[in-house]
Structures are given as C-alpha cells and as structure tokens.
Amino acid sequence: MADQLDEVLKLHARHNGVLGIESEMAVNNRSDLGKAYTPGVAAISKLLAKDPSLRDRYTLSGKLVAxxxxxxxxxxxxxxxxxxxLPVIEGKSLLYKDLAGVNALPxxxxxxxxxxxxxTVKNIAGSFAGIHLEDIAAPRCFEIEARLSQELDIPVYHDDQEGTAVVVMAGLLNAARVVGKDFHNLRVLINGAGASGIATARLLAAAGIKQITLVDINGVITPDDQRANAYQRQLAAQLGSHVNGSTLSQAIIGQDVFIGLSDANVLSAEAVQTMADQPIIFGLANPIPEIDPDVAQKAGAAVIATGSSQYPNQVNNILVFPGLxxxxxxxxxxxxxxELETNVANALANMVQEPKSEHIVPGVFDEGVVKTVAEAVVDFAKANA
Structure with missing residues (x-):
C-alpha cells in the first residue's frame, strides 16, 4: 500500500497533475501567428462583441466543460x-478527455x-459549454444546481446526484430481471439521504417504482421529521409511507432492494436475512461498502453491487458522465x-443483453459505453426537439 501511494505521488508530481493543454493549430511562422493571435483575432473579437452567442462557434467555450x-x-x-x-476534479477532467474526447477544466x-x-459560477459561465458540479455537500448542492440550471442557458449537471442515480437505475433494471421481479413493484430502501440518495429516490420514483423508503443515520425519514432538511422531508412526503418502524433494522424487513449510499458496515447479515426472497444489495459506499459482499452473499443476497472495482457489478458514475x-x-x-436520465439508464441497462447475478451493468472499460450514453442523449434531444 505504501509503495502504491509513493508511485501515485511521484506520478502526479512528475507531471504537475494529470492534465495539460494542447493546441489545435501550430504556430510556425508570421502567417500562423497572425491568424491565431494578432491581428487576426481582432476581427473575431469585434464579431463577438456584437453577438456574444457566436463565442461557441469561434472559441474554446463551445466545447469546454467546467x-x-x-x-x-x-x-x-x-x-x-x-x-x-483538485486532484478529484482533475481526474474527472482527464476521464472526460480520454474516454469521450470532451475538453474539461477543473x-x-x-x-x-x-x-x-x-x-461565481454564473460570472464565469460564458467561457464554458456546460457545468459539471462535483463533491458539494447537501443540502445546499440541491439549491446550487437548481438555481444554476434555471439561470444559465447551458447544461448543469451534478455528478453525485444525476450520475449516481442513472447508474443505480441501470443496475436495478437488470437486477430485477435476474431475480424475476417486476421493476415497478420492487420494494426499495435507500440508506443515505444526501445528494446521491435524494437524486436516486427521485429518479426511481419518476421511473415508476411505487414503494421507496428513505433512511438516514436517524432512521426512516418522515415528512414531519425536523431532524431532516427540507428536501428530505419534501421527498418523504412525495414517496409516502411503506414501512412499519423507524430504524433501519425495522424498515428493511420485507424489502426487495437495499441501496446503500451511506457509510461502511451499516448493514448486518441478520438484516439481509429479514428481507424478501432473493434480495438485491447495492452497497455503494466507498472505499468500504455498507456490507462486505461475501457476508451479503452468505446471508442470501441474490444480486450484489458495490462502487468498487474489486468486486463484480461496479456501479460507478464513470459509466455516465463522459458519454452524457x-x-x-x-x-x-x-x-x-x-426523462433524459431515464433514457440513459435504460440504454446502459440494455447494453447487458443477458444479465446475470455478477453482470448487471457494463464494465467501466467495456467498448461502447460512452457511445451508447451519448447516443441516448442525442436520441432524446431529437425526440423532444
């Protein structure tokens, strides 16, 4: 472990990070200089001064994500x-470029x-074609994304919310097929009601799942629970009540699905054994899941997913954001x-034509993931033009 850390530190130090900037044209002579910089750019500057919307055509801003x-x-x-x-968002920017050819700036x-x-984001938004929000604490991340989405004329996406929700739904669609249960009739418990938990519950509800229960460190979230924030209470009211009891161990009884977006080792083998027949366990906390996959399997889990590459069924946002x-x-x-998220989730799920207990989502490096997601977005845009 120490050797691996040392290797990582040396790599990042040697390159001052993992990103650089490459030019789109060579400047080899006076003619090139005049076109790339002065005096050529003066004409473009005057054009954009008259019509700022043309910046997307004539500058990097038309293809750059923040x-x-x-x-x-x-x-x-x-x-x-x-x-x-910075290392996290720099790494995501690298993945944008290497996996999807998308230019991104941390x-x-x-x-x-x-x-x-x-x-701050609004004041710099004119330099970008889209905003990718990352690792911003709840509940203010909800307001930040909502306001920016409303006030900017470019896409705004919070990876911890939409990215997580899409890949969870894709995995759950196929997990339901594996255990022979109707997706819409699944009884789902989501443990962890931060950004990813709230967004996942919203998407699964919009996709037609009728029985969803939200649980956090204090237990089942109810519409009148003053320990919960306004977003959690509002969603709890929308989802309705589907369990007896207030604790995780009480609420999980009879559930078909446990989706953990919370903390390590919060789910016991005994709790899994109280779930419905052929339970589905998504323990997505990193680096240590809510329950060890081997423990979950011995307790009777039929399908198990984690957020880690160490186990089968890695449910990870990387399947979504580059192609999106x-x-x-x-x-x-x-x-x-x-609606767009649902379209993308279905496209990802359909990449696995014959899902099995250890293969419910595409692999991170499977060929066609970026293309499939990108085409799902384009198809959705055409259908809703």
Whole structure:
C-alpha cells in the first residue's frame, strides 16, 4: 500500500497533475501567428462583441466543460476543502478527455455561501459549454444546481446526484430481471439521504417504482421529521409511507432492494436475512461498502453491487458522465431532466443483453459505453426537439 501511494505521488508530481493543454493549430511562422493571435483575432473579437452567442462557434467555450467543486463532500474523504478537491476534479477532467474526447477544466471554489457560489459560477459561465458540479455537500448542492440550471442557458449537471442515480437505475433494471421481479413493484430502501440518495429516490420514483423508503443515520425519514432538511422531508412526503418502524433494522424487513449510499458496515447479515426472497444489495459506499459482499452473499443476497472495482457489478458514475456530456455538447440539449436520465439508464441497462447475478451493468472499460450514453442523449434531444 505504501509503495502504491509513493508511485501515485511521484506520478502526479512528475507531471504537475494529470492534465495539460494542447493546441489545435501550430504556430510556425508570421502567417500562423497572425491568424491565431494578432491581428487576426481582432476581427473575431469585434464579431463577438456584437453577438456574444457566436463565442461557441469561434472559441474554446463551445466545447469546454467546467468541473466545479468546493471539496465539501468528497466521497470517502468528507470535507477536505477546495485544494483537496483538485486532484478529484482533475481526474474527472482527464476521464472526460480520454474516454469521450470532451475538453474539461477543473475549477475549485472557496467554501462560500450558496449565493456567492452561484454568482461565481454564473460570472464565469460564458467561457464554458456546460457545468459539471462535483463533491458539494447537501443540502445546499440541491439549491446550487437548481438555481444554476434555471439561470444559465447551458447544461448543469451534478455528478453525485444525476450520475449516481442513472447508474443505480441501470443496475436495478437488470437486477430485477435476474431475480424475476417486476421493476415497478420492487420494494426499495435507500440508506443515505444526501445528494446521491435524494437524486436516486427521485429518479426511481419518476421511473415508476411505487414503494421507496428513505433512511438516514436517524432512521426512516418522515415528512414531519425536523431532524431532516427540507428536501428530505419534501421527498418523504412525495414517496409516502411503506414501512412499519423507524430504524433501519425495522424498515428493511420485507424489502426487495437495499441501496446503500451511506457509510461502511451499516448493514448486518441478520438484516439481509429479514428481507424478501432473493434480495438485491447495492452497497455503494466507498472505499468500504455498507456490507462486505461475501457476508451479503452468505446471508442470501441474490444480486450484489458495490462502487468498487474489486468486486463484480461496479456501479460507478464513470459509466455516465463522459458519454452524457459528449451527447449534450453534440446535441445542443440545455437541460438534464429526469426523462433524459431515464433514457440513459435504460440504454446502459440494455447494453447487458443477458444479465446475470455478477453482470448487471457494463464494465467501466467495456467498448461502447460512452457511445451508447451519448447516443441516448442525442436520441432524446431529437425526440423532444
């Protein structure tokens, strides 16, 4: 482990990170210089001064995504601040480029008020074709995304919300097929009601699952639970009540599905044994899942997924965001809606033609993942033009 850490540190130090900037044209002589810079750009500058919308055609802004974080909720690490977030968002920007050919720029923002954060992103948004929000703590991440989506004319996407929700739904569609249960009639318990838990519940409800229960560290969330935030209470009211009892161990009795977006080792083998026949376990906490997959299997779990590459069925956002933005940029679509997310989730699920207990989602490096997601976005845009 120490040797691996040392190798990682040396790699990142040698290159000052994992990203660089490459030019789209060579500047080898005075003629090239005059076209790429002065005096040639003066004509373009005057053109954009008259019509700023043309910047997407004549500058990098038409193909550049900002990956923005304040480091307040980094998966597995917690609140590590803006500087701590940089390696994460730099890595995501690298994946955008290498997997999908999408240009992305990591931007860390100080941990300021919601109003200041929104204002900061709005003030720089003219340089970008889309905004990818990353690792921003709930509940303010909901307001930040909602306001930016409403006030900007470019796509705004929060990977911890939409990315997680899409890949969870894709996996659950196929898990239901494996155990021979109707997707819409699944009884689902979501443990963890932060950004990813709320977004996943919203998407599964929009996709037609009728019985969803939200649980957090305090137990089952109810509409009048003053320990919960307004977004959690509102969603609890929308979902309705489907369980007796208030604790995780009580609420999980008879459930078909456990989706963990919470913390390590919070689910016991005994709890799995109280679930419905052929239970589905998504223990997605990283780096340690809510229950060890071997323990879950011995307790009777029929399908098990984690967020880790160490086990089969890695349910990870990387299956979504590169292709999603590739599709958004090529289609001109401006909003990431629940309907679009559903379309992408179905496309991802359909990549696995014969799902099995250890193969319910495509692999991270499977050929065609980015293309499938991008085409799902483009098809959705055409159908809703």
């Amino acid at each position: 990956v923005v974080s304040d480091g307040s909720a980094v998966l597995g690490l917690g609140n590590i601040g803006p500087a701590g977030s 931007l860390s923002v100080a941990q300021v008020s919601t109003d200041e954060f929104v204002a 933005y590739k599709g958004l940029l090529s289609s001109g679509l401006k909003k990431v809606s629940l």
